[in-house]
Amino acid sequence: MSKNWNTFEVLRHSRHDWLNRLQLIKGNLALDHIDRAKEIIEEIIIQSRQEAKLSNLNAPKLTEYILTFNWCNHLFQLDFEVIGDEYDISNYEAELIELVARCTEAIEAQVSYPADHHLLLTLQLYHEEIHLVFDFQGEYSNSHKLKTEFENVEINSAHLTRFEHSEDEVVSTFLIK
């Protein structure tokens, strides 16, 4: 399900990601778009804070799964955010990984080619109730099939509480408790 990365590979992928960000800053500075370069730096810092927040939930395998997702070839780009309190979610870690894996696979099965598709994964942590929101934006083929898959994930503590879709977006929320 999840690739085992070695240090050498992690360093290589990470360097590649960061150099891409650096090129964006460099490109804007070269065009004298100083304000845009500053904005990009702020965006990177905000995203890094999200990574740090995710890393503070005592769920290192889940963190690794999410942060390395885009290094494998997928038909969409995964973005994520963590909203709410920071607390220890280690009790739910295995099930959260399973849920993310199943749902991303189900979504990918409904996407026919790589394009500017995005999946925003939001981890909402309130009062020891975890909500996991999958917000997919892009072209997909069958929302009915997707809903059925989501309703039948058969992960003990996870329940689909919301499923909404439009022509180019599917938003589904799971409650994990």
Added chain:
Amino acid sequence: MSKNWNTFEVLRHSRHDWLNRLQLIKGNLALDHIDRAKEIIEEIIIQSRQEAKLSNLNAPKLTEYILTFNWCNHLFQLDFEVIGDEYDISNYEAELIELVARCTEAIEAQVSYPADHHLLLTLQLYHEEIHLVFDFQGEYSNSHKLKTEFENVEINSAHLTRFEHSEDEVVSTFLIK
């Protein structure tokens, strides 16, 4: 000798390093030192090319050892460069790791406190002869002891070919063949 990093830790350290670099760029942009910011970006790109070059020598464990060295607490900062041809040095990988480990330990034993100490490690690759240069700059206590240690590393294919020292610098070169 070498710590086994997991993906979670590598991501955390790597993020920390890159955010430090980003802060340097951000700070200079805030002071309107645009040219300095551009220079820093160029320096980072050059260093990243060195990392990529090191990564291309088919010696992933050596690469990992060097690139993660500064994540452990040491009394000096390790910098490195790779000069010359890029070829497969896997036959010498284990001995090179051993040599770097032994020599950095020997140097560290002669440094009494952390300060602005630097060790530049240069890997020179010419005609299938590897030269490894340890250029330490900083305060150290006993060059004689260091020389004796270097002369007696007892690694089969490594021979000390040069040892020079001044008050605040020690340069030693090993030939590995």
